Amino acid sequence: MRISAPVKAAAQRLALPFLVFLSGMLVVFGKTDNLLYDGLRVAVADRVAPILDAISQPVATVSGVVQSFSDAVGVHRQNAELREENARLLQWQEVARRLASENAELRDLVKLVPQNTVSSVSGRVIADSGGAFARNVLVNVGHNDGVERGQAALTGEGLVGRVAEVGQRTARVLLLTDLNSHIPVEFAVSHARAILDGDNSEQPRLVYLPSKVEVKLGDAIVTGGSGGIFPPGLPVGIVASVSGDVIRVEPYAELARLEVLRVVDFGMSGVLPQSAVPIPRATGRAAKAAPAPAPAPPAN
Amino acid sequence: MPLATLRDVGYPARLLPFLSTLIFALVSVVPINLPGFAVVTPAFALMAVFHWTIYRPDLMPLTAVFAIGLLLDIINGTPYVGLSALTLLVARTFVMTQRRFFVNRTFPVVWLGFLAVTVANFALVWALVSMLRGTLLGFRPFLFQAVLTVSCYPVGSYVLARAHRAFLIRA
Known part of the structure; x- marks a missing residue:
């Protein structure tokens, strides 16, 4: 179908104001009603996930290589640090074991209902x-x-x-x-x-x-x-x-x-x-800092 | 629909500007876990829009810019869907007015132009988000992203220029 030249020219002239207006309206609309956008974002993310997954894997590999090079430079110093940290963590482990057994005994004493599944x-x-x-x-x-x-x-x-x-x-x-x-x-x-x-x-x-x-x-x-x-x-x-x-x-x-x-x-x-x-279900990253492991049950 | 007609004409190569901008947009959300690399990533989509608006504006129509901006907003998960679409449209319009000046200039001049466009773009984003939230946001993350984007431009531009030469100039 052929569109006549004046109509085409008018459409081209109006495209910019129209699209700018549309973007502005979308932004304003998102401020008042998010439900529609939530659904849209989820749907698009699900569709795009395989592509992003595919792109992110080589990127992760390259970052990994760069990372291992920079690690290699500081490996000596890091080793010393880790040894020190390990010694400290072993002490913590000892403490944690003791507390865990004490905790179990106390729980038994007060007949506490076990924690929910994590x-x-x-x-x-x-x-x-x-x-x-x-x-x-x-x-x-x-x-x-x-x-x-x-x-x-x-x-x-x-x-x-x-x-x-x-x-x-x-x-x-x-x-x-x-x-x-x-x-x-x-x-x-x-x-x-x-x-x-x-x-x-x-x-x-x-x-x-x-x-x-x-x-x-x-x-x-x-x-x-x-x-x-x-x-x-x-x-x-x-x-x-x-x-x-x-x-x-x-x-x-x-x-x-x-x-x-x-x-x-x-x-x-x-x-x-x-x-x-x-x-x-899969291993996370190992705990690094001193505080208790992530799913710390609230101690009562 | 300019894009549809392009496809009807049967020149897959003519989709290069759109597709490359799309890929640039997707790359900008891929996590790069390099040591020292900050939270923000360069605005690759802006680079591609800038590049193609100067060298092949006919293949980078407003609708394409709008669509890519919208997709970027949706994937980014920002609360303001349409914001990137808006700012990319503004950037394209501005570059179009200065296009004659940039064509056939040396790379440093174009780079300087990109610097101006990027700074203006992030100032606009900052102003709009601050307005939408009703508070003045810290300027640093925006400035940082602008600096990062400008410093990555040579790489992005090189990739686009190579693709440009390989697919669009042969004909």
């Missing part, structure tokens, strides 16, 4: 928003693997964020640093509650603290149970800076370099068969 599934990061104002990652596990919205995503080091959207074979994890991330946390020692608010910087902010709390650099922050999403006591990070009202937390997890995440179902609904043993 099952986890590990996923590889296949996309990273990489933008200047959105901090999230796409992992290659979804509904099919038992991932649900709201579950916690962890690395060996600590909490990374929560699952925001789930498709059949992908899930989007909103990182702690994202503008829309608000996670109930508490101080590991004083149990003072606060909210950890992402503000697009590398270190999220602590807000809504009780006024009398004394905050020191290096205070450990763990998840708080008050949100009802995460179990309390998951390691999150440490207080990295305090200046006036602004308290910033350095997450334990290295959010800039996420490769494998563990999405953990803590069975908060309590309907799963009871056994206190974690059932990892």
